[in-house]
Amino acid sequence: MKMKNIFNKIKFIPVLLLLLVSCEDLDLAPENQFTDSNYWTSVDKAQTFLNTAYSQMQKSQYFFYNEALSDNAYNGRGDNAGAASIAAGIYDPSLARIKEEWNDRYAGIKTCNLLLENIDRVPNADPVIIARMKAETRFLRAFQHFQLTTWFGDIPLLKKDPSLEEASKISRTPHAEVVQFILSELDAIMPSLPKNTQYAAADRGRITVGAAAALKARVLLYEGRWEEVAQVTQQFMASAYGTYSLFASYEGVFLQQNEYSSEDILSLQYVPQFRMWGEFFDMAPLSAGARLNALAPTQELVDSYLMLNGKKINEAGSGYNENNPYVNRDPRLTGTVVYDQYNWKEGDGSSHIIYIKPGTSQGSAADEFVQGSSSTSTGYYTRKYYDVQHQTSLNSGLNLMLIRYADILLMHAEAKNELNQMTSAVWDQTIRLLRNRAGFTDAAALSFNSTLGQTGLREVIRNERRTELGMEGLRIFDIRRWKTAENVLNGYAHGAKFGVLSVDNGYLRVNLRTFDPAKHYLWPIPRDERLINTNLSQNPNW
DSSP states (O other): OOGGGGGGSGGGHHHHHHHHHHTTTOSSOOTTSOOTTTSOSOHHHHHHHHHHHHHTSOOHHHHHHGGGGTTTEEEOSSOGGGHHHHHHTOOOTTOHHHHHHHHHHHHHHHHHHHHHHHGGGSTTOOHHHHHHHHHHHHHHHHHHHHHHHHHHSSBOOOSSOOOHHHHTTOOOBOHHHHHHHHHHHHHHHGGGSOOGGGSOGGGTTSOOHHHHHHHHHHHHHHHTOHHHHHHHHHHHHTTTTOOOOOOSOTGGGGSGGGTTOTTEEEEEOOBTTTBOBOGGGGTSOGGGTOSOOSEEEOHHHHHTSOBTTSOOTTSTTOOOOTTSTTTTBOTHHHHHEEOTTEEEEOTTSOEEEEOOSTTOOTTOOTTOOOTTSSSOSSSOEEOTTOOTTOOGGGOBOOOEEEEEHHHHHHHHHHHHHHTTOOOHHHHHHTHHHHHHHHTOOOHHHHSOOGGGHHHHHHHHHHHHHHHHSTTSSOHHHHHHHTTOHHHHSSEEEEOOSOSOTTTGGGOOEEEEEOOOTTTTTSOOOOHHHHHHOTTOOOOTTO
């Protein structure tokens, strides 16, 4: 079954899963429905099951609203994916997002385990195809465990599908053991996975050896195992795991016509009409078709974008003009964030100006900041991932990248610097490449500055991650692993300079954040799970 045709079959799978579970002890199988005893009869049926595991990787809502857990964005209306509660530090083990993250990911693990325990029953199957499908499934199971242990720390490690009795008594496995399992799984499956260049066009989107290596690098990065991160990313950059490179245009990376570009390593797969996401209905400017704004970039994110000369906006000689703040800035700002008087472009070549500053709308006030209205709560909207080929209500079939080649370069730069091995050559292979692609031309922005030392370069590299990957859902994981969350998530998140000058120099106070380092670096184990299973211990201070 071709990858791009996966999602027109998914609607049948929940019923199928229920039947597989509820009928597995029956002696006789009804001939008019799928059961455990008659399902595993073809590779196509097994592939349909694997497609379900793919569909359970990640929700688009998490992809976008995870940014509002960090200092990059603010969830100003509703509590989408628990973002408002978590960012404000006012959540507890009963929060719906906590429970959903746990349940959804263990549902994905269950799908994987059921497939692994049954796929060998398929008769007359090509062993090479079965081996590849097993490898894909083990990758997805490892991915789900990685997400769980990143949020919760110690978690139940499920290498097989537990019985109901076993599930009610299982305890948490130490984080280090879970990580070792993930890394061992990724190493084990690589020989069975093709490179990105070995898949036919119709099969693009499947797990590759490059995806496995990239996830391995990310797991090692989150563990601070710098030598191993550098080894994996160096091999990646040497094309050991496939052919990858930066796409020529930063803006173009996120457009539908450039899906499966040289930069795409691992993506959530979407197909117009069959499986779409619609978060931009609550993220885009209202004049572009949105109904309201629920997720808006913060001033803190905007301020992180450098000037074209490579200087920070508050640095001497930067040339920053507070009255004209968006000129001569890192071009990735325009590719990510919509600001006052932004030139909004559509796929048909048309464009219009987005007026956000109060009193400057010139007759088009839909996007203008008004406290408490449906417009932006921070004075900014989002551009990155806006689909110019969108469907009704801004629904999109555009794939969402979970890992792209730019992240490999950033991981390599960070690891080499933490090993105190950052050199001009490493800089040119990583940060310079990213800035060149972004549109920097000033030598001061592109050249390696050895006088910064390890500490100064650490700040530069961390900021480069923020601006390159802004609004892609990764910032929260970075500030957690750097242990800087208590520095950036305590106090007010701000919006544009549309307020009274006597309060924070006019920058809007949009949300008071609270982050307690004694408890918030790990999410609590969901309350309902601990009521069912008393063997599940709780994280500190919850």
